[in-house]
Amino acid sequence: MNPLKKLAGQTAVYGFPTIVGRLLNYFLVPLYTYILPPSEYGVVTELYAYVAFLMVILTYGMETTFFRFSKKENIANSVYNTSVISLLISSLGFICIVWFFSSSISTAIGYANHTEYIIWFAWILGLDALSAVPFARLRELNKARRFAILKSVNISLQIGFNLFFIVLCPWLDRNFGNSFVGNILHWFYNPFIGVGYIFISNLIASAITLLLLVPEIMDIKLNFDKQLWKQMLKYALPIMVWGMAGIVNETFDRILLKHLVTEAEHPMVQLGIYGACYKVAILMTLFIQTFKFAAEPFFFSQANRTDARQIYANVMKYFIIICAFIFLGVMMYIDIIINFVGPKYRVGAPVIPILLMANLCLGVFYNLSIWYKINDKTMYGAYISVFGAIVTLILNFWLVPIMGYMGAAWATLICYFSIMLISFILGQKHYYIKYDLKKIGLFTGLALLLYFISIWLNVENLPVKLSINTAFILFYLAVVVYIEKEVFRKILKKSND
DSSP, rough: OOHHHHHHHHHHHHHHHHHHHHHHHTHHOOOOOOOOOOOOHHHHHHHHHHHHHHHHHTTTHHHHHHHHHTTTOOOOOHHHHHHHHHHHEEEEEEEEHHHHHHHHHHHHHOOOOOOHHHHHHHHHHHHHHHHHHHHHHHHTOHHHHHHHHHHHHHHHHHHHHHHHIIIHHHHHHHHTTHHHHHHHHHTTGGGTTTTTHHHHHHHHHHHHHHHTTTHHHOOSOOOOHHHHHHHHHHHHHHHHHHHHHHHHHHHHHHHHHHHHHGGOOOOOHHHHHHHHHHHHHHHHHHHHHHHHHHHHHHHHHHSTTTTTTHHHHHHHHHHHHHHHEEEEHHHTTTHHGGGGGGGGGGGTTHHHHHHHHHHHHHHHHHHHHTHHHHOOOHHHHHHHHHHHHHHHHHHHHHHHHTTTTHHHHHHHHHHHHHHHHHHHHHHHSSOOOOHHHHHHHEEEEEEEEHHHHHHHHHOOOOOOOOHHHHHHHHHHHHHHHTHHHHHHHHHHHHHHO
């Protein structure tokens, strides 16, 4: 099978439950932003930023390491056993430590009255970390159907319990609070928990998902290979450092924002607005996330082919074509898409194009990272990501006090562009790939040009504006098809054959 066609198929297979599930999950954002004030949604934004950072530490690169080591002959089962046992021990240890120090931790991050949040998140993180390698094994064994079902169940449970606790239970409490129904309701529902039910819903979903993964977990044998584990850690720890630095780049703006904005500017309100508008970049984020699911095992599987570098170059070109199209699509219809969030949050709309381009740069960086992963030079990834983290921290401390959440958005874009550029330069030195830079520049530049023309036209009549912008999108697609017509002709020919 054509390798690009295979990657597209894998992206679709693994991406479908992720896209559908996350789309449904993202539909909770309107629920939150239409019901919760920005200050309360700021709590959700901040705590999940901590979760993203800690999740990298708790998985410590074992997912990528599992893919790499399971390709070696005759040790696949041992790699799986060792990975799962390692994560089991570390996850249980983490839960115990956080539970013991929960009061101190909650005070330190500004939630002294909500120690329960810390305990709930300790369990969420521990359960999700333990699930990481079993999910990776399903991908490695091409058990796409089971992978898709379990991912869909996880997200469906989160959505279902959110709707139950955030919408149904408050409605029942308001209308039947003093009745028999109300008495039953109060056995398991406390209105004072409020936003905490978002976290409880996550915890329930994570616990049930892990239970559904019991067949994969029970498949291990208790033969922990200490020597293999040391080799895996040597490969994995730079990935963890890279991941930690990457998460600093991705989420620390939301952790720092409330500390860098003055009380007069309502930091939790700004954090809530920024977090909600960050979600509007949903399509770009979803595409990159689903691409990553399929790309990592795909890149490793193609590494020994004689035409591997050409495959990687083609993947990059089509990846950017799609990302530029997503950027254009979101910004051409932003007047409609912005209704995704509540009216109080829409003031943050100017961050959306900045964050979309930032995520495009991040996606390119993920593509470029193949050179140090397949050459076992993961330390380079750590160096690049640490540099990016330093840039993120410096720019946030500089720009956020001046510009608020707009400063955080610009810091994100500058950071991702910097690490993308550095990774490209180093990659061309250590693992040269002849990327089609002319076409990449053309497609990206065309999308940006059409966007700026739309801004310059400043059409106020919405139907007219949408008609013009639709024409811009069709023009972009026509240019892509014209320039890539030979490729499309070959694909159609093979499909007909």
